[in-house]
Amino acid sequence: MPLNLPEPTVIAVPAFVLLCLAEMLYGWKTGRAHFEGKDTFTSLIMGLGSTVSGALTASIAAVGAYWIWDHLRLFDLGQAPWVFVLAFVLDDFAYYWIHRYGHRMRWMWAAHVIHHSSQHYNLSTALRQTWTGQFTPGALFKIPLIILGVHPAIILFVAGINLIYQFWVHTEAIKRMPRWFEAVMNTPSHHRVHHANNPKYLDSNYAGVFIIWDKMFGTFVPEDDAEPVRYGLVRDLGTFNPLRVAFHEWWGIIKDVWSAKTLHDKFMFLVAPPGWTPDGSRKTSDMIKEEWQARLSAERQAAE
Amino acid sequence: MEPTQLAFSFIAITLLALIARWLFPVKKQLDAERVSRNFARCYPDLVQGQAIIADDGAAALLPIAANDTEVGLVTQPGDRVVCRLLVAADIAALERKDDRLHIRFHDFTYPDLDFMASGVALDTAHNLLKNLDVKATKNAA
Structure with a gap:
């Protein structure tokens, strides 16, 4: 079945650039969007690098996907419009879990951390993408779709649409969408929470397109106007060097795995949540949230 | 890609980056209030001493009360603030020059820093880092 579908993200690149420029001008005029030169440069270079690394490794991923399609698929759902709709929903469901593990497993976080490394939140942040996602087990989450009978080219196509959808949610310029939309879809408000490093907001709102996954699996946290979002990492980077941004967590893993005393610890440095150490000397997001809750309780008790 | x-x-x-830089110039520098507020946000349980702010307003060192093993570092690499809690093992090299303290860190995400200062401020900053007690465990990720 030859399928020649366009690459949506490649087509969208000029629009991405123009919308970045438009947001800059809007922010300059209204103060409702913020940029910084070095941060913007790093974000856009990461985006370019991600495109290059994706192109370099695409054939390896394609070989794997087509092997599964040829040997393991249960059905062939074909190319009818409903298959694209079904694929879009299932792909977004797979994306939710890839993204969730991208935050909860250090191996996958090493690739995804790049996207969260800016302390700004604007359309250029959307383009701050990983160079190393292909070296994580993330793609495994999409295998069930191929086995189910969705052609790999369709999966690639709907994943591109999914990424394009996620571009516009990276903005402070839109406060809230209509209530019905906020209830079902990922929005700038929901995704601001996801990019926050406030303890209250950590590890929440993993959705790509449909926020319902977070509501179903208990990871949804609404934006609270009383708790303004601060963007970035719990330990922010002190560099704009794209190479350091791209590889810092991988380097951290290598150092930790190398110096770990037992095989168990070496393994855990790969699969445990970021911040895990055998002696608890660093903090995971769960530990940060627990400490925050304890401080909050103590403050409330003191106030009573 | 060709x-x-x-x-x-x-x-x-x-x-695009040049346009961003032109439209959004970095005006704000570190001051005592900004240093204290940001450090407290990152390390809420620590009691801060008097901050030593660099002459260019790009970095500040914070002694921690009753603690000779850790020093707070607050910097502004762009227009946003980055905080660190330093122990002796985090510092790879400390080089004092006439108008600055050049600090190299064992930190892939923060390799080095020029702490611009002179006179008493430079002495205090230098002593604060030089005298960090080496008993503390390594803090850097």
Whole structure:
């Protein structure tokens, strides 16, 4: 079945650039969007690098996907419009879990951390993408779709649409969408929470397109106007060097795995949540949230 | 991706970054209030001493009360603030010059820093880092 579908993200690149420029001008005029030169440069270079690394490794991923399609698929759902709709929903469901593990497993976080490394939140942040996602087990989450009978080219196509959808949610310029939309879809408000490093907001709102996954699996946290979002990492980077941004967590893993005393610890440095150490000397997001809750309780008790 | 396409992408990126820099110039520098507020946000349980702020307003060192094993570092690499809690093992090299303290860190995400200062402020900053008690465990990720 030859399928020649366009690459949506490649087509969208000029629009991405123009919308970045438009947001800059809007922010300059209204103060409702913020940029910084070095941060913007790093974000856009990461985006370019991600495109290059994706192109370099695409054939390896394609070989794997087509092997599964040829040997393991249960059905062939074909190319009818409903298959694209079904694929879009299932792909977004797979994306939710890839993204969730991208935050909860250090191996996958090493690739995804790049996207969260800016302390700004604007359309250029959307383009701050990983160079190393292909070296994580993330793609495994999409295998069930191929086995189910969705052609790999369709999966690639709907994943591109999914990424394009996620571009516009990276903005402070839109406060809230209509209530019905906020209830079902990922929005700038929901995704601001996801990019926050406030303890209250950590590890929440993993959705790509449909926020319902977070509501179903208990990871949804609404934006609270009383708790303004601060963007970035719990330990922010002190560099704009794209190479350091791209590889810092991988380097951290290598150092930790190398110096770990037992095989168990070496393994855990790969699969445990970021911040895990055998002696608890660093903090995971769960530990940060627990400490925050304890401080909050103590403050409330003191106030009573 | 073809080399020409790559080159044009790079030019477009540089132009966008220059526009961002022009439209959003970094005006705010570190002051005592900003240093204290940001450090408290990152390390809420620590009691801060008097901050030593660099002459260029790009960095500040914070002694921690009743603690000779850790020093707070607050910097502003762009227009946002980054905080660290330093122990002796985090510092790879400390070089004092006339108008600055050049600090190299064992930190892939923060390799080095020029702490611009002179006179008493430079002495205090230098002593604060030089005298960090080496008993503390390594803090850097």
